[in-house]
Amino acid sequence: MTETAKPMSGLERGTIQRAHIRTRVSDIALTALCLVLALWVTFGAIGVARDIVNAWAFTCVGAILFAGAMWMRASALREKGRGRI
Numbered sequence: 001m002t003e004t005a006k007p008m009s010g011l012e013r014g015t016i017q018r019a020h021i022r023t024r025v026s027d028i029a030l031t032a033l034c035l036v037l038a039l040w041v042t043f044g045a046i047g048v049a050r051d052i053v054n055a056w057a058f059t060c061v062g063a064i065l066f067a068g069a070m071w072m073r074a075s076a077l078r079e080k081g082r083g084r085i
Helices: 014-051 056-080
Strands: none
Touching: 014 056
């Protein structure tokens, strides 16, 4: 008895979708990280305006992390653009 070949699903090895899923997931994760850090900096700035204790420290740390995440996102977008013809 011979086995018949089953059609491949979208995420099996060797499919185009499988090759692009890591890039898609990392784009989504990096976008979510930038959003969370932007909210952190915004709420920290509101805390500074309301004169809450240690708000400057939280805002500075959030701003540094947000700048790093935006730099990573910008470099990832540049690298994605280089791969296309």
